[in-house]
Amino acid sequence: MIGLYHFLILSGVLFSLGVLGVLLRRNALVVLMAVELMLNAANLAVVAFVRYPMFGDGGIVNAQDYAAMTNGMTLVFLVMTVAAAEVGVGLAIVINLYRQKKSVNIEEANALKG
């Protein structure tokens, strides 16, 4: 029987993979992709919570109230919007970085290092 926690654990594992990618990789584009992976893992958790609401003791909500309760989906929709904007600007920065350094290694972007 598949339930909420299956989705949550998968979401947690994917999020951790994203963290690993951000920490381990030095290619700016791959780091950007790992961030996207984390965002989507979080989205998965939100959507899972929308489908399996936990209110009160037994986690049961009034069925009628629940049918109108899609705020979580709205949230995910807005997260996707923001992520699209973020990728647009992020890629522009990567292109600019490449133009300055002829590489997208994030460890070489240290011109402001004190």
Added chain:
Amino acid sequence: MTDSHLFNVLVPSLLKMVVIFHVLLGVVAYLVLVERKLLGRFQQRVGPTRVGPWGLLQPIADGLKLFLKEDIIPTKADRVLFIAAPLISMITALLAMAVIPFGPRFELFGIDFGYLQIADVNVGLLYIFGITSLGVYGIFLAGWSSGNKYSLIGGLRSSAQMISYELTLGLSVIVILMACGSLRMSQIAESQGDGFWNWWIFSTQWYFIPGLIGFFLYLISAFAETNRLPFDLPEAETELVSGYNTEYSSMKFAMFFMAEYVNIITVCSIATTLFLGAWHSPLPFAPFTSVPGVIWFLAKVFSLVFVFIWIRATLPRFRYDQLMHFGWKVLLPLALVNILLAAAGLIAAGSF
């Protein structure tokens, strides 16, 4: 789910799937012949005539030739993606056909088959856009993984072109959603019965202008999406030695070839469903309505396919900057204005 219920759902779906799939692939094979014949006519030639009577066995000969050719994978190619690319192209092309309603509801042997449509999903139109947006990867990965600069340029061009024109494609269809209020393909088709003046392209419900503009915007961006002339820059033979599929041979090449033609049929079917009244006859009385809906649907689809071939024989290729200029500075604003027009028309007609 009881056994009989499962039977009643599963058997019609499977039957429809098998029939639509096979008819589609047969049509694709002969579409190539039709295109060559028509191009011949347009250019004062006769087209293929050697294999079989009037060249009718030409598709079989072509298929056999492609099957028997040696399958080459270049040494500089990225093996996994090189093999995956034609599969992605073919699968996405075929998947998009799943939600197209070819005909009205029908019953056979007392079983309700529903619409002549494989899956009547709630968000049919979104599904189509999702699947076709995946089609970019097939062409792009083919170009990238070949390890050939012509292929790479072809792949880059195609991804830029397809992202740009997908916007117009989506926006041109939004006017239908505004008027119809549903994303379900069968429901959009049902909403256009009783005569051609109810088809969304001419519909008086919003004073027909938004429908007409939307249809032509859709058609133009569909040319770009399917990489057909005048927008065939990804495979421009004369400058890129056929672009993304230069390095492909044998069955992999055949898959790209088939995917292209399946895509043409798909975009024409979508245009028919959304704008041209799907399976409804143009006039709502006897001699027209007694023709089965599927025949009307196919007739409309093939008229559009004919337009595709006609345009190919008529127009020269765009230059790349012209293509981008046209997509972003002409078509996109026009599509946005068209949405405003449609909204104004709907309010004026009192259907909001």
Added chain:
Amino acid sequence: MVGAFFFWIFAFTAFFAGVGVVASRNPMHSAISLVAVLISIAGLFLALHAEFLAWILVIVYTGAVMVLIVFVISLLNLDKDEPIDYTAARRWGMAALTMFIAAFLVYLYADPLIGAGHPAKPPVPDDWGSVQTVAIDLFTRYMIVVQLAGVLLTAAVIGAVVVARKPEQNEEREPGA
């Protein structure tokens, strides 16, 4: 039964493709793996009755965002394998940190799993999670948020153009300045 089957298929695809994103040395392979992850997540959204979000995920992410990333990878000619020259200490430190985060998350989630069992899945109408339910929310209660999202996107577009634009001929910058 059918639901469980699809869950495991998508979950395993998502996991292995996620590993591919992090572990591929070639950025292009990372990107394609991420596309596979996103498609699997879209499939899981469908299993969670969120049809609209599933297809929006496919259209927005795989259809636009990832194509853009893939485009930049091949445009900047970045499809070279990244050298592996981490010090062992650094590599193990990172792995340990990630393992810790993963263990923490799994613990957070799995604790109630062992204790109480899954919360119930309430029955919903057929078109729940489809375009209309989300759209009604978006265009009534969250209208201002939608407008702000539009402003944000416009700002991002302009920002991206300004940042990525080639410097003018007369104000040529020193490389690395």
